[in-house]
Amino acid sequence: MPPFSRLLIANRGEIAIRVIRTCRELGISPISVHSDADVDALHVHMADASERIGPPAPRESYLAIDAVIAAAVRRGAEAIHPGYGFLSENPEFARAVEAAGLVFIGPPPTTLESLGNKLAARRLAQAAGVPIVPGTTVALADDPRELAVIGFPLMLKASAGGGGRGMRRVDSPDEVADALVAARREALSAFGDGTVYAERLLAPVRHIEVQLLGDRHGRLAVLGERDCSIQRRHQKLVEESPSPAIDPGIREALFDSARRVAGVVDFHSAATVEFLLDTANNHYFLEMNTRLQVEHGVTELVTGVDLVAWQIRVAAGQPLPDAVMHASSRGHAIEVRLYAEDPYNDFRPSAGRITAWQMPAGPGVRVDAGVAADTDLQPEYDPLLAKLMVHADDRSAAVDRLRRALDETVIGGVQTDAGFLRWLVDDASFMTGSYDTGLIDDRWGIDHPLPDEHGALAAIAAIAVRTATESSPIRPPDSKRAGSAWAEVARRRALR
Amino acid sequence: MPPFSRLLIANRGEIAIRVIRTCRELGISPISVHSDADVDALHVHMADASERIGPPAPRESYLAIDAVIAAAVRRGAEAIHPGYGFLSENPEFARAVEAAGLVFIGPPPTTLESLGNKLAARRLAQAAGVPIVPGTTVALADDPRELAVIGFPLMLKASAGGGGRGMRRVDSPDEVADALVAARREALSAFGDGTVYAERLLAPVRHIEVQLLGDRHGRLAVLGERDCSIQRRHQKLVEESPSPAIDPGIREALFDSARRVAGVVDFHSAATVEFLLDTANNHYFLEMNTRLQVEHGVTELVTGVDLVAWQIRVAAGQPLPDAVMHASSRGHAIEVRLYAEDPYNDFRPSAGRITAWQMPAGPGVRVDAGVAADTDLQPEYDPLLAKLMVHADDRSAAVDRLRRALDETVIGGVQTDAGFLRWLVDDASFMTGSYDTGLIDDRWGIDHPLPDEHGALAAIAAIAVRTATESSPIRPPDSKRAGSAWAEVARRRALR
Amino acid sequence: MSDLEARIDGESVTPAKGWRFEIIDPARGIGRLINGAASMPVLVEGKASDWVVTIRGRRIPVTVRSWREQVLAGAETATTARAGPAAVRATLPGLILTVAVSAGDPVDEGATLLTIEAMKMQNDVRAPRSGRVIEVSVQAGETVTTGTPLVRLE
């Protein structure tokens, strides 16, 4: 018996497809939603049906609580999976789902509420006896004297924040005023709440998080950790499990802290407790994300536990079996996120149409993609194209596999961060696992120069293709393929 | 340090690509070979270089020992991986490789020799105290009286055989003469050796095989079993691990028999010992394949051991580490082979061009493919297109995942066995794991009728597409896409 | 649309009730059949009246004709049915291994006419009906492609 007969996924892109796949495996009919920008999106085509929920702007579609719930009711869905981002950690949404008589796939609304406020979560962790990053535990005033006590450099953060928004680094007292205005403005615009707090900026530091999975009967499984220290703009680019930085003692200390935080709230479903780890191996609570994490697949690869399937099952009341409670970690997994971002221009989003799209395959490779060839990127949404994951016996084999997989990857039409990722797998600090959150700033920089040898190779390729296509007749301008001059080469080869 | 700096793969299709991928991960430069029919094959494009070894006929290219070794020498390869089929179990080839000063990735030539002769292998297993399928242990005479003792029905098999060739079922004494002539003729034409022996036809039985991996220092790892009972023409279509039919006691008995057979020969590299298991749980030695098996990926998924990487490492003299020696099995894996064969016409090979090619992805799915969109199938070679593998917590979840993956699979232009496989995942005997080698004959048949509801659905789709493309202008006849009438729909959509 | 009739294996087929077809990827001919909760991916290839619809891995040839085309096609079929000798053609490419009949031989339906080796397998080509062999167009050792006439029956 499937846990539900019909489930609506209140999200888009790769995570909507991830949930659709599990629905199909569980015998649940998946229903998707779409904005006007996503009529032809991949997640819409893979669902059994899709409901329009509004115009492209997220606030009017994927964040529109009423529209999403109306869609679920219209289609007779019994449950809603929010994915990550958008409404996934919104207690108001979770309450509205339950008020409509549907099941929300996630922790209880009160838990979303107490942990969604980052300041409240800091107080909560502190009360549970878990070390937090030194800083304020109440909202900053407009002229915050207490900052001098914390010391510089420090980070201003939005209490309602997440995903790196509303964050500002402050290096000295005279930068405080401007930074506070900027952080408040960004926080207000992004979350409708200008409350800001301060944390000392710890560096060098690693970002390590612990995956939790709980049922509605009080059982809590700790499914290992993920090291997410490679970030740009405080957003993760690469995640791996196990962390190459910790030993069993530190791991157990992190697990213990994670259990403590979860223990003070009413918890079930999947969540992640994030920590910073300094060079003295002290760890500090950062926040607890009460939803599926982008990088959950890394944990699935090493533990063999299907997190999305269990989120859905525990939401329907099923208890966690011993096999999940005592799941052990095997081998090493690494995920890299393929973003439509230009790593040669400070990782700014790139726009356009994907002209070529070839993903790697074979042993130990998993790809969760949200796009395909001929997809037009929608500037309204997150530029994540796909998650490329590898799994192997040990870390060294996983890095070798990742390099092989990246070499099989072909994406045309837009610059992606694949250029950075391919550099990364040959970087000494990544190969040894000794990197920290400063890797991109310290070793990559903002405008990584083009190696001369790559320029010289590009010249060969361009001259060779121009020569090969020289005799080609002019192609009609409506040809969709970017490499349209190649068409003649293809035709001649086909005739031979 | 890579085990070798350059390695030649004496094969084609998916297995050549499989080995190329591992070469890249190990830092080895992969060199491929190709016949004139394979100039544009995928495996050629993925290697660092490819050498022409002859015309399309296998005998003049992929089976041409001198041409393959000359190619390896020309390119400075230090080792040759033979894949499966072709020259992989040919002792003459293994000797020629070593005579050329190169490393053969496989067991020693003497072992290929003693196990390649199926009759000799039967005697060898019997001497090792392993039960063999009842039958003859010497070559059959032209008028074999001993057949009466074995009893009917029985199987005539080619001593030099493999892959189902040179096999004939004999149901009664008066069929013996004709069957013997036919089996001899096929054996002679396929292997150049008309020696034939007889085995009682056991039914119902399951086909279960044990994966072995040995190093050059006397260590032998037993890496679990695979159940390969779903066959057509005595060739496997579906494989899974663990076998749903056996308990730990039977498993240990199979492992013990496998160890005994390997113990009487000089063994290293990867090999598989095949058994039949009857309903009383008696097992009988069938043969030992001294090479990588098509279905090796199933074992890789449950054990986490990269068989190809270890084949290469042990060939270079590396010992097997304890992690491999004691690798345990986790979860359940199933492989289905996507063949260009028509399951509605007795699984006969289909020919043509692949017009659409979309493989599944996401959690727990591995695809090893040898073709892509626009590949022309070469009638000279094995019609295997790709191996679709799934891995999940338990068998039931693996079957659900396989169903989901098959529903994501789109292959256009040629009939494949996907139609059978999609039927299989809903078949009661497959879902319960209670099937035996008679499944296709007993439950599928030769010309599986078209369900009325599928015909009625096909009618809707065809009428809808004709209607949608009705207003389309006539397309130029050289358009490569089979669904060329669709082009107008695509164009209109792109303009919108 | 009601003007169009679908035929499978020559039989008229009534489209399934309650289902509709949605185009997904027109560049590759991929669509989805939808019926409320259920849906099924399908590949549709072809043009004009000749289509091949792949459902659950099975390629189903569907002829879609307007009434006008049906009338024309009907006349043509009638002509074909009256035609005399039957040509047995290769259904797959391969090497002719043995030829079991000669011109003039009478054969029963199902009798082996010749053997073709293709993709590692020996395949018997059998008589589609009883009759007398008029002509054998190939000999052992010859390579044939799909559609090559092999034997003509009276």
Next chain:
Amino acid sequence: MSDLEARIDGESVTPAKGWRFEIIDPARGIGRLINGAASMPVLVEGKASDWVVTIRGRRIPVTVRSWREQVLAGAETATTARAGPAAVRATLPGLILTVAVSAGDPVDEGATLLTIEAMKMQNDVRAPRSGRVIEVSVQAGETVTTGTPLVRLE
């Protein structure tokens, strides 16, 4: 072939020695660079003189011109260089959040002209060089696409 010159970022580039390029999949523009033992997959998109070569994930724009085209292009570039006011354009699509300057304002190189929100991020648009603002073409709240002129500098 020796007639063709490749330029990257306006600089003439000498093709790498010892390497050759092999076409793999012309339908999608995929090829491979080969140098004895080593090889590297590459994607080549474009036509005529404008190409983008993707190597190790980096898109490298390469201009390939014959001598004749170089002479013509040289004349054109010279004209452009002499042109006066500089237009600052949007490099990504998004929503104008704030506009920090007005016509007539003097700005220093690197000064923030306005802020665009795109893909969840606030991006500052800065002055490419010092000068006086001639015109501001957008206002806060407006949505712009890539290439939209935002501000003109003297």
